[in-house]
Amino acid sequence: MDLYEYQGKELFRRFGIPASEGRPASTPAEARAAAEELRGPVVVKAQVLSGGRGKAGGIKLADDPADAERKAEEILGLDINGHVVRKLWIEQASDIAKEYYLSLTFDRGAKQVLFMFTTEGGVEIEEVAAEKPEALARLHVDPLEGFQPYQARRLIYGAGVEDESEQKQIAAIVQRLYQCFVETDAMLCEINPLIVTPAGEVRALDSKFTVDDNALYKNPDIAEMRDPEAYPPEERAAREKGVTYVKLDGDVGILGNGAGLVMSTLDVIALVGGRPANFCDLGGGGDAQGVVDALEVITGDPQVRSILFNIFAGITRCDVVAQGILEALSQIAIEQPIVVRFDGTNAEEGRQILAEAAPPNLVVEPTMLDAARRAVELAA
Amino acid sequence: MAVIVDRDTRLVVQGLTGREGRFHGLRNRDYGTQVVAGVTPGKGGQDVDGVPVFDTVAEAVDEAGANTSMVFVPARFAADAIYEAVDAGIGTVICIAEGLPAHEMLRIYNYIRPCGITMLGPNCPGALSPGKANVGIIPAEIFREGAVGVVSRSGTLTYQIGHELTQRGLGNSTIVGIGGDPVVGSSFIDVLQRFEADDETELIVFVGEIGGDEEEKAAAFIETDVTKPVIAYIAGFTAPPGKTMGHAGAIISGSSGTAQAKKEALEARGVRVGTTPTEVADLAVEVAGARA
Known part of the structure; x- marks a missing residue:
């Protein structure tokens, strides 16, 4: 089962992975109210179970609550790769200095969990893998041994993160993401981009999250996240x-x-x-x-x-x-x-x-x- | 000889007292499989149509000499049942149960692999060596003894292909269903290796489907390590990306795991791929005829 961006971020926050503050909305008026609560410029983001939202016009910056209402009106009802937008996520706009990429997947071939991390975030990971494979740090975790802190260091040094504060923050995020992945029985947890703000703060700007249908009985709160109308x-x-x-x-x-x-x-x-x-x-x-x-x-x-x-x-x-x-x-x-x-x-x-x-x-x-x-x- | 199950198989059915476990356990016995025990915690001392039931697998091993287990318990108890079997000294575990969380199966795989345990499934139809033993839910009457080894992720598709082989006069050494989940106990390569070493198997039919890259890996293995002729079939050419097609593992993720990519990988290594089950059987006849 695939989760919406905002649901994935909710799970991220539950495990201590920082993400921008936001509110869900399903009407322009709700979008306006959300923007009023959040204060300052916001991003109005279509919530659909499909990639390519930005290109399809499903993600827009709004300067103030009235603008958020207008942008919401434009985005609601859009067809993004066959998915009609019925839900929005209104989020505090972020200043972005750098865009990284971090994910955990099931490596079916290796029968292990696979971390991928690169400082070349913000684009499709397949592109990075094809064009700059040396920039992509990959690391398997033995599911019996579990995550060990050195693995975060391997990823961070492997991808060439040099700033000490970033290193610390990312190490914590890597460890928490592993915990999140295992405890939610996820098949995929992807943060793309994982941003660094001009102030040096690292946080998840997007989420792609897939959980195992066979494990939903263990996680009833996640099972409830299913949106039948999707x-x-x-x-x-x-x-x-x-x-x-x-x-x-x-x-x-x-x-x-x-x-x-x-x-x-x-x-x-x-x-x-x-x-x-x-x-x-x-x-x-x-x-x-x-x-x-x-x-x-x-x-x-x-x-x-x-x-x-x-x-x-x-x-x-x-x-x-x-x-x-x-x-x-x-x-x-x-x-x-x-x-x-x-x-x-x-x-x-x-x-x-x-x-x-x-x-x-x-x-x-x-x-x-x-x-x-x-x-x-x-x-x- | 056959592979995985044969006349030496001494089967314990975990969940023999359940409706499905009983039905298939007894069917397997009627076929000639040595079903020596059942295990249901709390029901030790009872019997199911003469098959003794024990509380633990350890007792089934010690007292009834079980060496193979068939897991027929509900999904949420299946991981525990598999660990119990392995820790009791069972060498072959065949898990028919479906619905195991993938993370649990990942841990099981990494636990049993270094111990040299043979495992089929979860979510598999089992293994049938015609004339010798049947462990699982494969309808044995469709198949007959012969020299074609079949390995597949799917049950009914295997029956379809087996049926077409039988109609053309070809029998089977063993039919092995490895299961349709993202992580299963045995890969295609594991089973191909056994067929290659099995003196009863002369020809191998290999039935793959969309999702993962096991078929691609098997293609490379066939080129380097399999001397016997192999004919392949891949299901799911019309499957859309991102949708799970019945089997939890049958999903095209992005552009990986497509039937076309698998077919091309196999053909590039010299493996002939039939476009329909009927054509697979025709190709098998052609190859078997050429060798006869």
Whole structure:
């Protein structure tokens, strides 16, 4: 789960990492009130779960409360890479002398936690890695040994920070960021830029924060930070029903069991010339109610013109899925044609059930490839 | 010989008294796997259809001679269960349970690795050596004995490919599901190494998906260390960046972890990549035919 900048900063502050003071706002009037409280010039920042906010006009300096209100009006409703701005973060404007970069990520390859630090902050880290790799200090932390203070020194000297006061402040931030990363079960904590003010104060000017969905049960306060409205309505409905669903932009609705098989089904749809409308995994169970819920979510997307069921049953049983399909057809009006492919446990029984009920608008195909072709034809 | 599970596997099921643990534990036994014990704290002394249940894994090792554990407990107890198994002297841990926090798995990985423990999962379908042993949830009836080793991150996609192989008359030495989480106990390379050393395996089918760079690393390993023919498949060409596609690990971060990059890495090392499960099976037949 990705957090908004302001939520990430809230967690930073909780662990003693300095960040500028600010207030959330969702209307121009709230932005004005926030600016009045904060005093002095402020920055009005769009809160969206996407990068590229600055370039898209989602971050603006405001001289006074009236200006903050105007800027808020301009930014609210903006579309930034498909995310509509509904929330703002009004923050005290910072004077910036230097921009650094500090992050902690999960290094899946090395199976360790990875620190990255550079004094070349403020730009995409991939650019620094590609163009000035010598400026990027990288350091792995053994998760069993945990963070050791020398590691902060390695990063600081490695990146060439010479000012003693900066060194001290950054060492503390590095240590606290590790603590924050581990205790919130984060997958990514990125501070870009980590600024140094003209007065020599080091603090986080931005935050990029991703937490592990599997660990949210341990951190209920972070789980509550999820903003349901940040996701497409179909994905929201899916989450409520416990359906694993990702919205895509095509017209063939896909249901399958197992993440790998569903991904493969999307690819096969594309290979035979179609465009998948979604990723939807029924999971291991595939009981009748699960099928009904998934079909409701999929048909909630107005772009869907045909639906493909691709089931390879292991634990799942095809007869149960077949009953689920019939159940769904009796409960909800589904106008789109449905193509079904069954293999594995009780596939024959499943086909039998569908053949006997013979619902209109439903065809059964013998293989994954045949079914994909048919579903694409029917969507055309 | 087969890899990871075979006739010498003596299985303890952690969570045997639960609904899923019981169902699959007994199914594994019916297949011929030696299921020697179950472990559920507080239920020691009971039995599940004749399989003795112990309070601790240590007892299951001492009294029933268990050497392999299948973890079927809820996610929040799974890390503890894995440590318990390893500390009791279990050499192979197969964690079917899904939903383990990645940080916990990271610590487990770094703990078990120096001990030489073999681990599959979490969030994996297990391992099946047809005719010998099945540990996990793979539907054994789809597969038959043979010489194709299959390693995959995914369950049902493996069944799909296994099914297509079976239809073309090809059987399997072992089918290994390593799991779909960001950090899993065994990498593709670990399993490729075993298939390379296994005298029953003549051909390897390797099924990857988006996310991470294990497939790229495996590609380099195949070039230098694998003499047996390898055919690959990668799922997720149509996956958008930044979205988790069902498996916690199946996510394209920025521009890294794409299916296209993985395919290119494999092809650059001379590995043939099928574009559909059907084509993978066709390629396997072609290679097996050429070797026969």
